[in-house]
Amino acid sequence: MSAALPVKRPLAAASFVMLGLALAAGVGLCFAAVRAAQDEILSAETGSGVELWARGGDAALGRFLPGRFGTTASVQAGLDRPVIRDGRGYAALYDVDGWDVLGGLTVTPGEGSGTTAPTWLLALVVLSSVALVQAARLWTARSARWRGAALAALALAAALGTATAWAHGRLVAATDARLARAGAALAAAGISPDGSLDGPGSVDGGAVARLTGLPLLLRQSDGAVGATTLLPATAAELAAPSSPPPPRVRVGSVPWALADHGPYRLVMTPLEHTRSPLAAVVAVALAGMLLAGLPATLVPLADTPRALRRNLRAWGFLAPATAHLAVFTLGPLAFGAWLSLHRWNLVDAAHPFVGLGNYAALASDRSFWRAMANTAVFTLHVPVAMAIALCFALLAHGRTKAFLAVRAALFLPSITSLVAIAMVWQWILNDDYGILNWLLGLVGLGPVRWLTSPSTALLSVMLLSTWMVVGYQMVIFQAGLAAIPRELYEAARIDGAGAWRRFRHVTLPGLRHTLFFVLVTSTIGSFQIFGAVYVMTEGGPLGATDVAVYHIYKEAWEFLRFGSAAAQSWVLFAVIFTVTWLHFRILERRAEGTAVSPRRVPPGHGVAR
Amino acid sequence: MSARAHRPGPLLVLVPLLASCGAREGGTTSLRVLHWAGDVEITAEQRIADLFAQRHPDVRVVVESAVTGYDEKLLTSIASGSPPDVFLLDGPDIPTLLDRGLVLDLTPYLARAGYDPSRVHPQVLESFRRDGRLYALPKDFTPMVLYLNLGAFQRAGVEPPGTEGWSWSNFVSASRLLTSDDDGDGRVDVYAIDFPRSLYQWIPWVWSAGADILSPDGRKATGWLDSERTVDVFRFLTGLVTEERVTPGVQFLETGDPAREARFATGGQAMLLSGHWTLQLLTSNMAADELRIGIAPIPHREGSENTTVLYASGWAVPANAPNRRLSVELAAFLASEEAQRIRASTRLGIPAFTDVAAGVAAEDPTGVERAFLAEAERGRASWGATVRDFYEVEELAFRVMDRYLLRGDALDDAAREVAGDIDRVLAR
Amino acid sequence: MSRVRFSAGGAGGPRGGGLRGADPPLGGRRTGAVPLRALAWAATILAALTMAAPFLWMALTSLMGQLEVFSYPPRLLPETARFENYVGALTAQPFGRFFLNSLVFATCVVSGQLLTAATAGYAFARLEFRGRERLFLLFLSTMMVPTVVVLIPRFLMIDRLGWVDTYQGIASTELVSVWGIFLMRQYFRTVPTELEDAARIDGAGPWRIFWSVSLPLARPALATLGLFAFIDAWKNLLWPLLATRSMDMRVVEVGIASFHGTYEVNWPYQMAAGVTAVLPILVLFLFTQRYFVRGIQMEGFR
Incomplete structure (x- = not known):
């Protein structure tokens, strides 16, 4: 047992490093959550909502967005669809027909954009310290091992929870702001009262405002649908008379944000529902638990350096397969788990969280x-x-060529293209002229309806x-x-x-x-x-x-x-x-x-x- | 510890292996076209794409074709944010993609791309329109018609139907005559027709009886699929199997009877319900004078008008296409008269432009193409073009006659239950 | 090391003496009664014919005309053998390129799976480490989720990497097979440990033992895995379809499937292409057979 001690110390150090990593991961995730929320707002602002169109190329752009327009050559060259780069949103500006790209539209996020540290970071630091102190006890009282791990995980979850709550709040505000802006654009564009969007009104000398994509437009008065691509049932439910409309409505578990502007009701899938903070928090808590628990499981190994060596050696053998599985299989599986809690049709941007x-x-x-x-x-x-x-x-x-031929024959079914062989089988199993029924007929049986009877x-x-x-x-x-x-x-x-x-x-x-x-x-x-x-x-x-x-x-x-x-x-x-x-x-x-x-x-x- | 010295690095071996695989594209603009051309079509489609590339030297057109797995390929590429620049849109995919705003509204660009929608068959255009906006440029289309093997008719001494088609009772009496056991071995050698088991085959029978499976707005099946008139159609069609025995029965699979065209071409079946694509298969037999065919409308219920179904596909551009202008121009070229003429040689469909179609029909000595055009006039767009989740509706509706034929359920009960199921799907 | 010798099959030379040659585990030419052996032979041939019949009919179909395939009543032999179907099918699309693509893809997959499965399988079978059984069950559980679920994220991954329509794109996701790891684990458990000891x-x-002692002993399993990895890659349809775009990157199986058009099916061509596509696998199968039948020989071991 005397050999155990010298190994134990570096292991303890490693454990602290691990804990530190876990915490760093948590902080990173918090920042990522906030950043993702901002990106989402940005992409909503650049990708859809109100698109601003300019005639006459760059000259008009200056008037339009003074001081905002400025992109590097590389961004401009690759600018053909909305992108988010370096905390800015870029969208292509087409001519009035949307035929030729004239330039780009740059959107920088609004107030409070990521650089200011919110209060949750403070909470994070406090909680992390607690977790670290707790983890330090690991080495004095071994029974506290799991308590330490749990606490670290809790700290992570709390930090991330705060971060996502903050991000969530921003997304809520962004949804509301978008609805308001769309309403203002609707008024400015002077869209005709019959809801037709064909005649573009003129805004600001030469520039044309046009509604595209979301938010959707509903006519309020009789519940009839204006410019929407909603299912009629959903549209009717969303247009149901109520004044003022509730800010958020669920129709068949899909959330919608509503706002009235004059005779119109604007509806859109709220940004805050495109991400589900709960799942992320749970995932991080579990990951934190595992990560923080790892040193704890390593400790007993320290008792026997030979065991440690044996383990490391085994992991040397396992590393290639494990790494590949983690990336190409476990990752996708985690995605599948996330997916099963959402409603998603692959092509819609909206994938509402539906829990279980x-x-x-x-x-x-x-x-x-x-x-x-x-x-x-x-x-x-x-x-x-x-x-x-x-x-x-x-x-x-057997070894002879005859055996070889027999084996090849037996193996043929396994290697033949399924698409091709399926036809042969349909022929074999055909009720009327299939060979199987013919064979059965020889011994006075059948015919069996092989593929057309539900029972066979x-x-x-x-x-x-x-x-x-x-x-x-x-x-x-x-x-x-x-x-x-x-x-x-x-x-x-x-x-x-x-x-x-x-x-x-x-x-x-x-x-x-x-x-x-x-x-x-x-x-x-x-x-x-x-x-x-x-x-x-x-x-x-x-x-x-x-x-x-x-x-x-x-x-x-x-x-x-x-x-x-x-x-x-x-x-x-x-x-x-x-x-x-x-x-x-x-x-x-x-x-x-x-x-x-x-x-x-x-x-x-x-x-x- | 010799272990440390001798450590083969599996990853090190792999890296150069992988790096040596793979190819990169050049500097020109590359446009991707996705369609489902099989081996007959693919040569024509490649030729059309090459023509476009010839006229745009800075453009490279990559033709991607997926027959199996088309939807998978299209949807994953849309989800990944890199959809093909132009893709083929048809049937139940139309509402799925259109109503979700994934397809570019082509209306503002038509004039600039030199595309004249007024040349297109109006019912075909309708499939790709929403609220007066056009979302895809029709490639080609076909009505479902009744192919007649005139040789079989002659042998049975049956007069083929005129241009107005048969009524049900005429159809049944002719079918009885056409079904025969030539060599007297107790096995039928010539069947009149095969049982239309799939919805895409039986829907024109329903329409030609003045009935339908969904309410006119496409929102409800109850009261339509299970209406007395529609169930009568099911009764009539299943009667062909159980009472009249003029069909080979339900001996084939849901995927369709692979032998039906061969049976028809070799005289084992007098009539074949199909679209224009079957012509391609029959061409060689017709050229060799082994087969003379006629085209007739779907038999109608007494007092109702012949109505058939039109199936069409069209070229669409995704809403977030990177090269919008080039993509639209390519789509317009793929749908242009020039392209339609090249495509017409495959004989898979009727060209979408009425004047081009008329030209093709005029050049056809057999008169088959003319007959197809006449049938197209009775056509109406398929439900799949407007009803979302139609795949599900189709699969459910499929079961009505199956339940009767395979399980012995009463037709009206089956229709009522299925209608309820469909309503639940539509209400989602 | 010098005292340990091993060889696969007869490759080891004549020193094996009387122990050479495989006997069927049942029967065997020295003991079996003649009628019994004849009966076994008859059963074997009957089984082989039954199993191969659908394929044989497929081969015959590939020589028929388009409508002849479904002529009624069905016919077994083509009216005239149309060997031009093979020419037509293989030139309708650039099948030469497809075969090359499939070969590159399958070779990448085979080498990847052999490396990863041999090492991981060995670790699970022979090495002691904490959580071995649990980790193995975790590995195994990745086999249990339908690929439908992993398809989309995998595609998104290679799309982000810019690997769509490249060899590394289609091959990278397939380099590990848990099935193969399991196979190797079981096999290493079967092989006696004396040589390793x-x-x-x-x-x-351990690496030296693995590389020069255990791995050579596992040749039958490696051959099996290599063969199956090759077949799986060769027959894989959906993934190469999704992960490739251009005609230049298309694989054989996708080429075969595309004879099945939306409106028309060219049966004889599809069958002809199907028969042709079997040949490389058949050659590989026959090649790997030597590893299965001869088995392992040990000599000079004490």
């Missing part, structure tokens, strides 16, 4: 659960396919899938068989064991890791069956082959409900995770426990001669 |  609404809606979504049930049934083909694949692997396990269609898809995966599984089994030392067979043979006993006592135990692998991955894969359904049945007939991932796919890409699709994905994930976990709990433990591993084969029977 | 006694470090 997407999940709640699933509870009563019968078609989704039908798809989940179909998926569960579908998964039953896995053991069947594995049995067939194992038979194939054993039968075709899923079975047909399972058949097709089995055909497709057997080759894959066979190859993996082959690789597994190759790893079983030949000497074991030799030994068994010398002991007088027959084919069955050799299979039972040498092949199966030797394959158990492979079997487990194939079972787990095939089950996971079959829960995610998509291709066969997509090309063969499109979920039909009458939803009989609608499986989970196909359902999710349609929800996302066809019906453009990405939030809901993400929620469904997580439900599916939970199911697969549970099943896999059970596999590990029950099967892998058992395999480890009872099976005779080659390395434990008694001397004289195995490798170690 | 001996190397360790000889004073070799």
